[in-house]
Amino acid sequence: MPPQNDPSNVAAAFSIPFTRYLAVDGSVEEELPDFAHDPAALIPLYRAMVLTRIFDEKAIALQRTGRLGTFPSSLGQEAVGVGAASAMLPEDVLLPSFREQSAQFWRGVTMKEVFLYWGGDERGSNFEGPREDFPVSIPVASHFPHAAGVALAFKLRDEKRAAVCIGGDGATSKGDFYEGLNIAAVWSVPAVFLINDNQWAISVPRQKQTAAQTLAQKAIAAGMPGEQVDGNDVIAVRDAVARALKRARSGNGPTLIEALTYRLTDHTTADDAHRYRSDEEVSQRWKEEPVSRLRNYLVSQDAWNKKDEEQLLSVCKEEVEKSADEYLATEPEPVSEIFDYLFKELPDDLRAQREFAIARIGGNEHD
Amino acid sequence: MTERTLVEAITLALARTMDENEKVLVVGEDVGIDGGVFRATAGLINRFGKDRVRDTPVSETVIAGISVGLAAQGFRPVGEVQFMGFIYPVIDQLLNHASRLRTRTRGRITCPMVIRAPYGGGIHAPEHHSESMEALFTHIPGLRVVIPSSPARAYGLLLAAIRDPDPVVFLEPKRIYRSIKEEVEDTGNAIALDKCQLLRAGRDITLVSWGAMIVETLQAAETLSTEGIEAEVIDVATLKPLDAATILNSVEKTGRCAVIHEAPYTSGFGAEIAARLAEYGLTNLLAPVRRVTGYDVTMPLPKLEHYYMPTAARVVAAARESMEFS
Ligand SMILES: Cc1ncc(C[n+]2csc(CCOP(=O)(O)OP(=O)(O)O)c2C)c(N)n1
């Protein structure tokens, strides 16, 4: 064993910084970053988290009554998506996993679109808002290399834009996660990789996912900075992502951020988390959740009161209900649609299949 | 006598082989305390312990790759891939390693492993959870591809797959995981690999299918029977190696054949069967071989999925057309 305390015998050393501004009870732990100095500036973040939570509740209710497909709740993880998306510029590109509805909403994806997607309708991925944002990535971690590619495109065109890629703790166990990070760092592209470390990958807890002390340190092997933030502190998430974006835009390459949060409910509506984790664990984690944390802070600053809260809840509920109604009233697509977007022009070989499919339903495309 | 679902039969076969042979291990995402997202490994960890029932991190490459290493060392790993949509990295391990270790070492190192994965549509699952890509595997030399179509066949075929000395891909039609119950006794009797299963005898036309589409195929045979058309129904069951003789013999008798599969049309496994008939049974054919399949389209999400799935009515129509051909 070489003596560890002799710096000349250390080939490499690293540390992983951790950022949190708001303590669990919403009190200020560290001096807030500039964007958070005015509490009123944080209200849009609060609103976005609340909206996501109400959407989430509605989505689950629709699923339970057979009007939506399997749905992955983001309960308790709203600060990750809101923090990240609120740090982005509209011209950046988001590459989300399946659990980042809050980021999608901030980016301008509509609730109706998200309902459509999880309701089993491809039109939900044809966003009217952020035209360049990627659809959600269901195959875990498969979108990390895409983010490197998107970011490389920005770099090649000399644009001051960045790609933001979000994945789960489980995603960091996959080759494509690391391969994406590696190339992003080697080619120094403007990408930000954000891990929603919600402590669980379905039934597998974070400690069984990796023997590494943090997920953020996986950045070190790829040759980029890695840091941890309290993922239930939206100020910390936004701050870290904003710093990483600044780094990316100024040509200094990618960053990996691990946001520590917790999945407060089942993996999806198809899961039953009681099989593998205790209620006690979950109720402990409720104390750390991001929405009440920011609310407590805002209230402590006299920037929010009971009436504001009531008003916000009713406005959000109304918006969610309206979107759900629009979703439910959406006419189904005709069968021809399953053919019409495969290629720019339908090849002759497929034309016959398309005609057959239409004829099969008696020529009534809306059968 | 115990009635079991297909997924229960899978669990039973896993437990049976684990009991028989301590070299059998189960690896996969959420196969431990969760018992697998479809409950196929439910209870195994309690019975056989966490050394033999191992939750992996999220990594399909690991599930397959670690199985290659274990198998080379004499273990009998059974890897579960949660959905076929995530199996594609596994193909690298199967094609480049598992399927050729025996050949490239001239028998010195072998690879007795099984990869199980649910596949197929019709359950309104999210994106990437409904494809039928079995043909991809049938193109790999040195690999067995097995697809059961009932609880009893699932039990017997999985026993055979795990006991087999070579790598097997065992694809489970999840649409019928729980929709059919059948008597399945834990007899330990395997069903022979490389053998088609004759499910219904008939003189007029041979209907060939596998997996969940067997349901529609048998329904179609019932309907056809009321019209006086007696269909013979063959469940391919072991796509690779293919028991072509059973199909050829049947068509020698009936002179007509339709192949039914959920997978897309082009290069679906139906093409292989049609080609075998063209090559070895042409003079017996009274009509062109018909294929009733999914379309050559990206698997639609649930709202349009029903347009994609072949129906019994389509099978009946194809059979009638075949009967009318002269
Ligand atoms: C490649 C791949 N394998 C398996 C699955 C099935 N699956 C869906 S989510 C999930 C766990 C993902 O965990 P994590 O990355 O932590 O994200 P979380 O669900 O916690 O947001 C698994 C295994 C998948 N979608 N993709």
Ligand SMILES: [Mg+2]
């Ligand atoms: Mg997770």
